[in-house]
Amino acid sequence: MKIAVLPGDGIGPEIVAEAIKVLAALELGLEMESAPVGGAAYEAAGHPLPEATLKLAQGADAILFGAVGDWKYDTLDRPLRPEQAILGLRKRLGLFANFRPAICYEQLVGASSLKPELVAGLDILIIRELTGDIYFGQPRGRRQATDGHFPGADEAFDTMRYSRPEVERIARVAFEAARKRSKRVTSVDKANVLETFQFWKDIVTEVHKDYPDVELQHMYVDNAAMQLVKAPKAFDVIVTGNMFGDILSDEASMLTGSIGMLPSASLNDKKQGLYEPSHGSAPDIAGKGVANPLATILSAAMMLRFSLGQPQAADRIEAAVKAVLAQGLRTPDIHSEGTTRVGTVQMGDAVVRAL
């Protein structure tokens, strides 16, 4: 089993190092090879996703990804900016199914902005389509306006789009995932305004016929953004498009108050996957040894379960993370009175000990 390790920028290298330590401690004989990505790759090789890095990723069973991005790359042309690496990997590897759990850990309930009773026990799974929608649709660019209130003016445009098989396969992923949970799926759309999402809604409804044991609910995206704040626990599995999923998965993860704890997985149809923390590269705290490595360690657990066929090893990691929380160890982002503040390396070491 071969893993491509792409640490990236900011806190990426620090948190990925801890996840590797945990994987190594499991002695599964995993082969790991690193390559630069994002800003680090731009500096080393002039491109955020160099051909060698892409090759390594394509040839691996799974990719362990840190984070990319830093303010200092903001002035680069768009194709050279760090986030193009992540978009490129998604597109080139066909990583269409993004799993973003939003879980509120018992000991961290107090870190949420929401009242404890609204988030205690929260466990939502957002499934975001990741290779379609307005992210990659063509045409896009600049042109002269032909419609709108100012015909003839300069305008910029993008194309939102979904094809039938793209919606079908992500709907199946969601229904299958729901079968292993509480069997409820909320499909989020904007069918009252968009052709793309009327189509989405129709196809999800059709695919649902193959999953009569799963309950399906449709919800407009604006309402979903509200209901997540009002009563997040009413959701189980949420499935939606790339753009709405970007917004709602971030909203949902912030509801937990502990985004430093949340892993993610992006899979293709061969179960090859990219695993990364839900949080970003946090350049402001990079190199200080204070970043929370748990989201990355939990991403490694997802990797073992989804791409490497090692569910027991995944369970061991997840249990070890719960154990260190129970021991009261906390990085600064989740620290509160009465708990023990630790750094990135100490946290990784504690997980290894708890395995």
Place this chain on the structure above:
Amino acid sequence: MKIAVLPGDGIGPEIVAEAIKVLAALELGLEMESAPVGGAAYEAAGHPLPEATLKLAQGADAILFGAVGDWKYDTLDRPLRPEQAILGLRKRLGLFANFRPAICYEQLVGASSLKPELVAGLDILIIRELTGDIYFGQPRGRRQATDGHFPGADEAFDTMRYSRPEVERIARVAFEAARKRSKRVTSVDKANVLETFQFWKDIVTEVHKDYPDVELQHMYVDNAAMQLVKAPKAFDVIVTGNMFGDILSDEASMLTGSIGMLPSASLNDKKQGLYEPSHGSAPDIAGKGVANPLATILSAAMMLRFSLGQPQAADRIEAAVKAVLAQGLRTPDIHSEGTTRVGTVQMGDAVVRAL
């Protein structure tokens, strides 16, 4: 001064009746004329926005709008559904500037999902562009996919777009509004992925040069959805496009916990405006006399201020609403222990008495 009164569906007629009562009590000599809209208009005239209703709206100085929509119209073809009325009014009257305040009233802090310290004193103004973006962009429809992972498959698509003058004018609206507040604007985009919003960001930055006294911050939409949950009071004025504004303004209004209190205004370049509560038609409680009329009454206050040149009358209404809250009167949606539960009509009467 002529007002077109469009009560609409669900609780629309009940809450609009209370707003009219309050306006009448001010004895401003306003001329009011009603017409059906939404599902009610479909039933009366076969179309959600009949020509006569549109004419009335076009000829008025302002429109007092209730709400539209009911599950029973879900099976109609899209062009006949109630929400097409609101989209049609926006487009035909050029109502490009949507003002959506998210205010947390002192007495209602406890109704929020968020911890009291995060929302006490909250006062955000979201300015949403309302006649451009993917809501109205052409082309849109169905076709054979040419790009994406399944060339040749059936697909649906929409066009996101903004022209330069559209972005310029909404940016000016936001900077002007910020000048009357704490002089901070957050422009929300997705410039890291979308051509449309790179263009948006560039133009907002340019227009900002005319407002050096106002502080401008740019934020990605996914981050904005998170920061609204984490620290909503860090925002003052938020300006964004039609689609992102739809999502973020609903998220922000739900943060207050009292969406039944939040008005909205949609203005064109002649200051003609449509005024409506931020909440919907709530068909489940329609006709029961329990709906909260305060958002509609506060929308009437916005109408007096923005379209009818009557700021003092607007102040009087807003003071009266604060007074009834201080008296402890609450409709069921905002009721809590120790306050007095009242119905729609009683609440309207109380506001009139407090004027």
